Amino acid sequence: MPKRATAILLSAIAAIIVLFALYTWFTLTWSYSEGERAGYLQKFSKKGWLCKTWEGEILLSSMPGAIPERFAFTVRDEAVVKQLQSAMGQRVQITYEQHVGIPTTCFGETQYFATRASTGPVNPVAPSEAPQSQ
Numbered sequence: 001m002p003k004r005a006t007a008i009l010l011s012a013i014a015a016i017i018v019l020f021a022l023y024t025w026f027t028l029t030w031s032y033s034e035g036e037r038a039g040y041l042q043k044f045s046k047k048g049w050l051c052k053t054w055e056g057e058i059l060l061s062s063m064p065g066a067i068p069e070r071f072a073f074t075v076r077d078e079a080v081v082k083q084l085q086s087a088m089g090q091r092v093q094i095t096y097e098q099h100v101g102i103p104t105t106c107f108g109e110t111q112y113f114a115t116r117a118s119t120g121p122v123n124p125v126a127p128s129e130a131p132q133s134q
Contacts, residue, residue, distance in 0.1 A: 020103070023101075023103065024102070024103055024104075027099055027100070027101045027102045027103070028099060028102065028107060030099070031097035031098060031099055032098045032099065032100040032111075033097070033098040034095075034096070034097050034098070035095075035096060035098075036093060036094065036095050036096070037058060037060060037071050037073075037093070037094050037096065038058075038060070038091065038092065038093040038094070038120060039058035039059045039060040039061065039068070039071060039091065039092070040058060040059045040061075040068075040089065040090065040091055040092070041056065041057075041058050041084060041087055041088055041089060041090060041091075041092045042057045042058060042059050042070070043055075043056060043057040044056040044057075044084050044085065044088060047109065048105075048106075048109075050106070051104075051105070051106035051107070053074055053075075053076070053105075053106075053107070053108045053109065054074065054075040054076070054081050054084075055072065055073070055074055055075075055108070055109050055110070056072070056073050056074075056075060056084060056114070057070055057071065057072045057073070058070075058071050058073070058092060058094065059071075071094075071112070072109070072110045072112070073094060073096055073110055073112040073113070073114045074107075074108030074109060074110045074112065074113050074114070075113070075114045076107075076108065076113060077114075077115065080114055080115065080116060080117050083117045083118070083119075084114075084117050087117070087119045090119050090120075091119065091120040092117055092118065092119055092120060093117070093118050093119075093120050094114045094116070094117050095114065095115050095116040095117070096112045096113060096114050096115060097112075097113050097115055098111050098112055098113075099111055099113060
């Protein structure tokens, strides 16, 4: 293989690696959506073969007796990990960012990354049971 062809091939490989790195950086820093979810922390564990990530799941219940919806999320911040470890089985409120298009599960198994967590009341008052202001 001539030197010129080798140089072009190496340049193309380097360009692909740089573009992949830029794309990955962009998907991890730009959030598609942000929001909050509240529910009971059902599952929280560190998972993965090579890349260990903290993965959790809360059960969202819209009203008593309804089938709860599951919300899976990933945590990258150790401070949030500690908050959630102490809140197992309790009602929690999670602030999250959704990152779409992350090219690998090495950064997390879900699109939703929890940025903050707090514990809530054990039995929140339903809107119909809330005291009415006069």
